[in-house]
Amino acid sequence: MRAYLYDNLDTDCREPHEQNPSVPVSVEELGASGVLYWRLKDENFEEQIDKICADRNYKNRDQITVSKEGLGELFDAKIKTFFAEHLHEDEEIRAILEGTGYFDIRDKQDRWVRIKVEAGDLIVLPAGIYHRFTLDTNNYLKAMRLFKEDPVWTPLNRPCDENPYRKAYLEAIEAN
Ligand SMILES: CSCCC(=O)/C(O)=C/O
């Protein structure tokens, strides 16, 4: 995982969009926005996932392959939905199994922070954070999705500042 400020240029979102000079963002800084990160080791990948699930009460899981082959005729629509700025009323928890991609999150100052993920990364975006996702130019990512309850994925597109989960999120990071 590597995170940095996004350059905001209006070009292909699958390009790195790293500012020049780069402005790196640390795991601690991501933590200030409520984002959690673990690097999972190959040797006991499943055990580590199981422990995080037990500790954080994640009861369900499934897998998604974000690629033309994996999503078939839904690919273009899904890619568009993933990259529209949105929030969820639950945590978004993704363990990357194969491939690479980018999660962009809005930091406390409402700047885009780009998080490059690869196999072995587990990332938790808190409920209420504005974010989006895109593949990179490799066009392939396979992830395990973890859920506290039933596997539902409902994006609420920005603006939804009056949403109670958005308000709770802002209060939590202010108190942080
Ligand atoms: C890498 S999983 C697909 C993207 C997704 O589920 C999501 O919510 C993006 O914000």
Ligand SMILES: [Fe+2]
């Ligand atoms: Fe999302």
